[in-house]
Amino acid sequence: MSPSSGGVDGTRSSQHENTVTPNPFRIGVLGSAESWYFRDLMRAAQLDCWDRPVELSPFSFSDLQVAYRGGAASVVEFSDHQALDALLVRTMPLGSLEQTIFRMNALQIARSTGVRVVNPPRALEIAIDKWLTLDFLRQAGLEIPRTVCCQNREAAMAAWESLGKDCVVKPLFGGEGRGIVRVQDPDMAWRVFSTLEQLQSVIYVQEFLASPGFDLRLLVIGDAVFCVKRQNPFDWRSNVSRGGTAVEHEPTFEQVAIAFRACRSIDAWMAGVDILTTDDGRDLVLEVNAVPGWRATAAALQVDIARVVLEKLLER
Numbered sequence: 001m002s003p004s005s006g007g008v009d010g011t012r013s014s015q016h017e018n019t020v021t022p023n024p025f026r027i028g029v030l031g032s033a034e035s036w037y038f039r040d041l042m043r044a045a046q047l048d049c050w051d052r053p054v055e056l057s058p059f060s061f062s063d064l065q066v067a068y069r070g071g072a073a074s075v076v077e078f079s080d081h082q083a084l085d086a087l088l089v090r091t092m093p094l095g096s097l098e099q100t101i102f103r104m105n106a107l108q109i110a111r112s113t114g115v116r117v118v119n120p121p122r123a124l125e126i127a128i129d130k131w132l133t134l135d136f137l138r139q140a141g142l143e144i145p146r147t148v149c150c151q152n153r154e155a156a157m158a159a160w161e162s163l164g165k166d167c168v169v170k171p172l173f174g175g176e177g178r179g180i181v182r183v184q185d186p187d188m189a190w191r192v193f194s195t196l197e198q199l200q201s202v203i204y205v206q207e208f209l210a211s212p213g214f215d216l217r218l219l220v221i222g223d224a225v226f227c228v229k230r231q232n233p234f235d236w237r238s239n240v241s242r243g244g245t246a247v248e249h250e251p252t253f254e255q256v257a258i259a260f261r262a263c264r265s266i267d268a269w270m271a272g273v274d275i276l277t278t279d280d281g282r283d284l285v286l287e288v289n290a291v292p293g294w295r296a297t298a299a300a301l302q303v304d305i306a307r308v309v310l311e312k313l314l315e316r
Contacts, residue, residue: 022052025314026083031090033058036295037306038090044306054310057084061093064106086116086313092128092291116316119290123268127290130172130204133266140265142258143284145276147206156193156203157186163207165189172202182208209278215286216275218251218259219297219305220268222312225259227251228300246296255283262288270309 027045029038038058045054087110095103107121119127126132131149138144148159149172160167160183169192171179183189196203214231229249251259259273262285272292276284294305 024053024055025050026055026057026085027310027313028084028087029056029058029090030061030064030087031058032060035090037293040295040298040306041088041310044304044310047307049307050310050314052314054314061091061095061099061103064103066102066106066109084110084115086118086316088118088309088313089124089291092124116313118270118313119268123266123271123290126266127268127271127288128173130170130287131202133288136265137262137285137288140261142261142265143282145206145209145284145286147204150203150205151197152203153190153193153197156196156205157189159203159205160189160193163205166208168206168208169193169196170204170206172204209276209284211276211278216249216251216255216277217246217297218255218273218275219271219292219294220259220263220273221270221305221308222315224308224312225251225256226294226297226301226303226305227255228297230296246300248300258283258285266290270312 027041029041031038038056042056045056087107089107104121104125107117107124111117111120126136131147134144134147146163148155148163150156150159165186166184167182167189169181169183181192183192193203214229217228217230219226219228227249228246230246232245255275258275262273263269263271266288268288268290270290270292272289274286274289276286278284294309297303298305
């Protein structure tokens with residue numbers, strides 16, 4: 001009898017012979033295959049803890065296409081026509097107005113055909129626009145800084161004066177603290193607002209809030225929340241990308257509730273909520289990032305955030 005043969009009826013003796021390998025959970029990642037985040041997700045996908053294989057495939061927005069090939073519905077495809085169970089958006093690249101509208105519509109079609117899109121396209125559309133995000137937060141009853149959005153120097157100068165002549169000017173789109181300036185001098189305000197008007201930019205003017213010198217980043221992933229305190233002794237901007245540091249922080253019950261309410265207000269499943277506690281004890285929401293990073297948070301908390309992301313995706 002050969003080692004591979006079983007009993008007299010020819011059945012195999014191995015208890016694993018009839019084991020059926022479950023179908024893999026296929027996740028498309030809209031982002032660069034060279035990014036730290038994709039590599040971190042790949043590492044987590046290869047951990048020996050999953051009930052079914054987890055397969056990740058990187059894609060760029062230029063790979064995205066929509067097709068109707070006959071049948072009940074349109075479908076979203078990528079360049080290799082791979083079927084996906086979930087689509088994780090890890091970048092929001094610049095594009096023409098036509099490209100941006102098409103990409104958001106394609107994500108909406110993917111969602112309507114059963115693909116789990118994280119975050120949903122409407123959440124992405126809201127969060128990428130700082131002013132629109134603030135208005136959704138306001139409608140949800142959350143406290144936000146006094147802010148004016150306008151399109152010309154005269155209106156911006158009036159806003160700067162009405163907000164105390166000490167304001168933060170931010171790009172309407174963008175993140176990681178890039179392009180943010182604090183304006184306290186009238187001549188500098190005139191120069192900044194003149195330049196932005198000439199560039200045909202929307203001018204986003206927000207009051208500067210006195211605080212203890214730090215803000216909080218609460219990373220919400222489904223029903224989980226992770227919090228770090230961000231501070232920078234050399235810059236009023238606390239962003240880690242600008243040299244700030246992130247350390248473990250225990251948020252209050254109220255701050256956790258604010259983070260969840262902020263996510264629900266824009267229908268985000270995963271988001272970074274930035275909260276500033278002012279010197280007078282108020283918790284204000286500054287921004288909601290619908291494509292949040294987690295590198296600094298994972299390091300500060302010693303938590304495998306990439307594994308949490310995959311776990312929560314599979315739970316859904």
